[in-house]
Structure formats: structure tokens, C-alpha cells
Amino acid sequence: MKKTLVLASLLVLVPALPVSAQTPIADRYRETANRIISTAFADSSAWNRLAEMTDKFGNRLSGSESLERTLDWVLAQMKSDGLDNVHGENVMVPHWVRGEESASLITPRAAPLHMIGLGRSIGTPAAGITAPVMVVGSFDELTRRAAEAKGKIVLFDVPFTSYGETVRYRSGAASAAARVGGVAALIRSVSSYSIQNPHTGAMNYDTAVAVKVPAAALSVEDALMLHRMINRGETVVVNLRMSAQTLPDAPSRNIIAEIRGSEKPDEVVVLGGHTDSWDVGQGAMDDGGGIVAAWEAVKLIKRLGLKPRRTIRVVGWVNEENGSRGGLGYRDAHRAELDKHVLAMESDNGVFHVLGLGISAGQGGLAMGQDIASLFSSFGATKATDGGTDADTDPLNALGVPTISPTVDGTRYFWFHHSSGDTMDKLDPHEMAENVAFLAVTAFVAADMPGYLPRPAVKPAGR
């Protein structure tokens, strides 16, 4: 362990040395990595497995029967794959149901609008809410024009910049509208390209605002149209109907399967994705691809007869989309063994062409990540960058577990995510195989190498 750390530190301190000469990890595992990669690339088995799962069960919102049936099926398949310690770990999850919903333009002309309710929103009365629409481009603009908002449906027509920036409107629109007397909130879909496919996603009610109003996304197209009408001085009236409701929490599971370590079985590499999705499309990209790629990676290691010194554990976290109960539940159930978690990886950015990896570890971790990434030169995934947590690995990282995340070409991720367009055809079998290869190699290396990835500092308020 020491030796590797020292070498890694040298990489940072002496950047002038050629990087190719400084790959102690890669040198040790290059042959194994190439075997894994060529086997992963030899067929479309991962894509086919994902297609089978998502065609068979469809999307998988927390609390739904389709999610539970998917989990049953995956656990049964994992057992027949011969993986070790296959089991579910109980997690109670929020149970929000969409029900029937619609939005209609009433004035200046009658027309259906392309809408989708936001997750966790309350519903409307049965007849819906019919009110004039006020359009704003930001929270600040709503604050400035607060006096106009009373009795209005407030439409936030905010162009997509980055997800982190624009998603604030999905989260906060309802309470911002309610605070100034609005009766409902609409947002322009948080998406970077649209063919009339509105995107859902989680919203929140600010506990400091007493009144809750319903919230939905309009397609980019319809949001722009209403905005143009209002810019022309027209009065725009919309009817919004949503029968959404939140039922009592429902029982669900994180799912787990392992290859038990040959020498240090209590030391664990975790890799996975989340099993739940939103309730539209197939949830193929977000995040069927992630959990199936991780599962296939572990199967591939087993199929090749590789015997890692540490345990490799695939985890299907549940409820990433509307509660993060799976990620938090895993942390809490395994808190006592987290100091033996040597790496955690989640794939939740789409199984697109891999560009490299992000890593969140201690001092020297980035250089070791670079060393590992050099194993992926055959498909150009050699870039290592700082920062490698995802929603379900972030709670582990906060408690000192090194995390890695595959970095992928996300050009079209926000075209599809949380919408009806998240379907199998958006994923490419070879690109998915790259993700399988990446996860398998990285997991195997971390589970087998003499040293350890340096651990990040524990965050004081690790959630």
C-alpha cells in the first residue's frame, strides 16, 4: 500500500516525467484488463440483457409493482449466474403516484399542451386549476413582479444551461409560486433538446411556505409558445389537471450480489447503479444501463475465472430518483464495514461512450486514477479528473470511502432523461460494452491490487 501511495504522490510532484512510465497499477493488470475488454466487446450481451429487463417490466418508479417484479427477476438471474450472497436488503421507499394528468390551453385558443407532472407534486381538484398564466425567466424576476402573481399559474420559462443550474426551477418552482400567491407552477422542461417530450423529476416543497401548489413541466415547445403569446400581449389561460398523490411509504429493497474475495473477503469494492426510474419511457438510460452494466461487469469477472483478493459487490440501489432511500439505506446498513469499503462506483450518467473516470479520494488518488485509466487506451477512455461521486455513492464518500465514476459522453443525456424518450434504442451495444469493460477492470484492479486508493477525508456533516 505504502509503495503505491508514494509513487502516486511522486506523479503529482514531478509532472515532467512521462506519464506512460509511471503506471505501476496498469503494468501489473494490463493483460487481465485486455482480456476483460476484449471479452466485453465480443458481443452485445449487456445491451440484450438490459433490453430484456426493460422490455419485460417497463419503467420502475419506487413503490410500483413493475419495480418489485424487476427486482425479483434480477435477484433470480443473479442466483442463476452463480454469484455469491445474492439477496435484497429492505428499504422503505416513498410511494408517489402520478394518476391521470393533462394541461390544456383555454385562451387564446383551445389546444392540448404537452405536460408531465413533477414527482412529489400534489394534485389539483378534479376539475383542475384554470387560471391565467404569468411567465417569468427566473426566481428574481418573480420576486420583482410578485404583485402580479396572485391567482396566476406561474410559468418559469428558463433556458437549459447546466442541469445543476436549471434544475433549481424544477425543485423550487412550486413553493416560489405559492409564496407570492400563485395557484400552480409550470416550468419549461429541464432538457437540452426537445421533440415534445416533457421531462419529469423530483420537486420539493419548501417547509417555510405554508401553501402547497401543484407543479408540472411543459414541453420546451409549449413553454416557448405560451411565452411568445404573452409577449404579444395576449392573455393566456391554462387548465391544469393532476390526480397525483403521495401514498404511505412502500417496502422495497437494495439488491446485492458478490464475488467473494479470495484473500481478504471482508474488504469490499462496491459497484452499481440504481434500479428505480421515473414512470415514463423504459428507464433504460436512467438508470437501467448503469445497474445492468455493473451486474454484467461482475458476471464477466466470474466468467473469466478471475479471483480477486477482495470481495466485489454489485449493488442495485433503489429510490435514487425520488428519495435516495437506497443510497442512505445502504450506508446505514453497512456503516460498520465502511472502513473496509476500498472503493465505491456508481454508473448513473448513461452507458454512453466512456471518456475516462472521475475520482474522489485522498491525496494521490487522482494519479492512481490516471494510472488505472491508462488501461482503457484501446477505447480512448484514459482521462482522469477530480470528482467521482454519484447520488448513491456520495453518502459513502462522505464517510471516507474512495469513489470513482465513469465519465461518459453525455451530449444527449438531457435529451431523454426522465422522459418518454428514455428507451433502449438510445443506447448503443458497443458503448454499453465499454461501460461493462470499464467497471469490470476498475473493480477487479481495486479488489486485487496490493495497495489501496487513498481515502478521502470524512465530511463533518456527511449526510
Place this chain on the structure above:
Amino acid sequence: MKKTLVLASLLVLVPALPVSAQTPIADRYRETANRIISTAFADSSAWNRLAEMTDKFGNRLSGSESLERTLDWVLAQMKSDGLDNVHGENVMVPHWVRGEESASLITPRAAPLHMIGLGRSIGTPAAGITAPVMVVGSFDELTRRAAEAKGKIVLFDVPFTSYGETVRYRSGAASAAARVGGVAALIRSVSSYSIQNPHTGAMNYDTAVAVKVPAAALSVEDALMLHRMINRGETVVVNLRMSAQTLPDAPSRNIIAEIRGSEKPDEVVVLGGHTDSWDVGQGAMDDGGGIVAAWEAVKLIKRLGLKPRRTIRVVGWVNEENGSRGGLGYRDAHRAELDKHVLAMESDNGVFHVLGLGISAGQGGLAMGQDIASLFSSFGATKATDGGTDADTDPLNALGVPTISPTVDGTRYFWFHHSSGDTMDKLDPHEMAENVAFLAVTAFVAADMPGYLPRPAVKPAGR
């Protein structure tokens, strides 16, 4: 006229001469063309006008109130623009109505499908048609497997190659299915890219097949999913409900406005687009953009005080989508003056970036087209190719009228056309201005130049 023709013929016979030296038309009109182009590029007025029209009235299927209200509005606007001879010319149009429709997967699991009925299709019984699905990849495959088709819903899952090739399945699927005992036809949407936006369009019933069955398109995504399920050996059962019906023909109009020629008012340059659209989206691209660009082109010529020697006539043809009654009606109403139609142009490929022009004229016409296109070097639209008829100008060309069509960058045309995705945001104000400039310059040149474009041979069976 003679001189120009001789020059044009020389261009063809002596290709070694530098083309740039042989631009007698362009040399004469370059200054005027540059004035037109710079004025068209100075603002977004054409895009704004199109947005106003399509936001105000929405899509415009033949027989619909929204089409008639649009035509009333455009005629009133054309009058207030000060154009000459503004009027409608009566045309009776087919009146097909979609009504309510849906498709649902019943087996192996319950799920809504993304569908759209094909134009002119009959409906289903009120409870819909519920039947197992048979999938084929071609008409030939259906013929080979005809014995399996009885009682089935036949799904043609045909990948998009070119529109001309793939649209044969939209047209012919219903009768092909009925011929072998199928109870309904589904097709994979005729589109080159999809985010769950199924495309409609006209279908036909083969009069040689006694039975009519309903026909609809599935989204590309859903067609692929059903195909995968069937490939896995699963029985796929679908319920298809359509209340589509064809009502008696309805009165509508071609719309016309002119700038009367200063010297030869009986000689006419026609330019236009079609005013009708399918009944989804806004019909902004297909073909609101075409008719508005032509109208704006004529307004621009008037606004600049240009006085062409011949008459320039903008025509909004009706019913291009499901009957071509406007194009045929114009031909028939103006048959006596077609020998004085010196050029006809239709814009119906989307008002995207202009690449040049297609021309269908007599011997030497292509060289004259090249000469005119050289006026568009400032925006790279200098390419001239053979072939420049569109649906509504083809009947005129068949009777000897030279035709020109703008050639545009159609990369995304079949992403949107005939679907909910055909909306204003898919069009760019500057690209639309290019189309206005192209149409205005070409119309003005043809209406003012000393010579004439050579006339194509009359086709024996000109429809």
C-alpha cells in the same frame, strides 16, 4: 429571350470556360439582389410572422376550422400589406378527421403505446381491435409469410432509408395487410430520428383490395420494442382504437396575392407554399414556413419599391398533405394562362439553410439556374441541380412551366415532419430569412429579366 438561350446553351457545350465569366443574369441583377438579401437579413420579420400565424391558429388540416381561420387572416394581412389582387380561389378538399385514438400493449404487459393514426385511414369499432401482432420487415416478407397473417395486426418495422423508399409502407401497409387477412396495419414511423414522436401522413387504400383495415404509425421506439419482444418468442397483443372518419368534402381556398407587372402583367412568376398541415404540432416547418417565406418575399419586393416587368404572384396552395386538391385546382383554374407562367416555385422542404436551387426547365435551364444561384454566394447557396418540382408545382411543370425549388439543408426535416415536433422552435430566424431572400431574388429576376427560362417538354400524361 433568344440571346439568353444561346448563351445558356453555350455554357453547356463549352464547360471549360470559367463559370464566373458567364453570368449575364447575375451581372444584371447583382446590385438588386444584394439589396434584397441585406434587407431580408436585417430582421426576423418572417420568422415572427410565421410564429404569429402558427401560435394563433395552430395546425391546419384540410377541412378544419383552424385552416379556414388562418386563410381569412392571411388574406386580410395581404390586403393590409398593399398587395394586388388579393383573393381566394375555391377548392373543395377532403375532410378527414382523426377523432380519439390510442394503442395499448395488452400482452406481455399492459402499457400505453405512442401512436398516431395515418391520414385517410378508417377507424376501428368503438372497443378497438385487439389482436396478436405479426412483425415483418418488408412487403416481400409479408408475402412470404402470408399464411401467418390471418387475424393479426401486421406491424411493418421498416428502418428509414429515404423518404421515397420508406413512405411506401405508410401508403401501402393497410391494403397489404388486408390482402393476406390482417385486421389492422401498424408501421414504424417514417422518420429519421425519434423521441417518441410518431409521424402521421397520408395512406391509400388499394382499390383492388376489397377489405379496408385501419392503419396507424407507432413511434420508432415502440415499434422496435414490439419487434424485440417478438424476436424473443413472446406473443404480443395490441389493442388499437381509432375513431377516424372521412366526412364529405369541405369548401376551402387557394389564396393569391400579386405585385402586378409593369410591362407584361399577363406574364406571371408564381411562388408559394402550402397552407394546410397535418393536425399535430404547429405545421410550422411543413409548410407554414414555405408559404410565409414566399409571402414575405413578395412583401419585401414591394417594400423595396422594385417594379418587376412581369407579375409576381404568391400562391398558398391548400390540401397538399391529403389530396393535392390545391395544386391540381390551381392548374385547372389557370390552365388557359399557363403558357404565360414563366416560372413556378414552391418552398416545401423546410425553411432551413439554403444550399442552392433545383430547376426543371428545358435545354439550357440548368445553366441559367446556375447563373441565378451565383447571386447567393454571400450565404453559400450557389449550387444548382437538375430537378425542381414540388407537389403543387409538379402539375404546372408537366404542362410546360419551368419550376425552381430551393434546395435546403434537410438534415432534421424527417425528425419533425407530420409530428407533434413540427413547431416554431425548430426553425431559425436567419435561415428563414435566407429563404425569403432566395425566393424574392429568384422571383424578381425571373419576372424582370429580358429573357425567359427555357420551357420543359409537356409530359404526355401531365396529371
